[in-house]
Amino acid sequence: MVAALDSLTARPVQKGRRIAILGDMLELGDEAPAYHESLADHLKGIDGVYCVGPLMRHLYNLLPVDKGLGWHENPATLEPREIAALLRDGDVVVVKGSKKMFWVNKFVPRLAAALQARA
Secondary structure (H helix, E strand, C coil), X not given: CHHHHHHHHHCCCCCCCEEEXXXXXXXXXXXXXXXXXXXXXXXXXCCEEEEECCCHHHHHCCCCCCCEEEEECCHHHCCHHHHHHHCCCCCEEEEECCHHHHCCCCHXXXXXXXXXXXX
């Protein structure tokens, strides 16, 4: 997760923002809330964060108001159109979380389709 955030921060952005859509990191045991909170230290240079999952609520609660784009508890009910509506032309986006958070429900292809439909 930190590597993905560092990669996003390092990407050149011409006219948009750096946006992270972050889902729970599962199977971390009792320290899971602390791991999620510690991500707040790696958000310098990232303009907006959307959090997904109950563990990501720990990070969302720490975000400055101008960085928090939203939080959604259940990835199965997350609507890609809602996320697409938050994005602007030129934004660079990373989607990162455990496999059960985004990949099982094919969130990324559905988000790409929502962005295409909006264009």
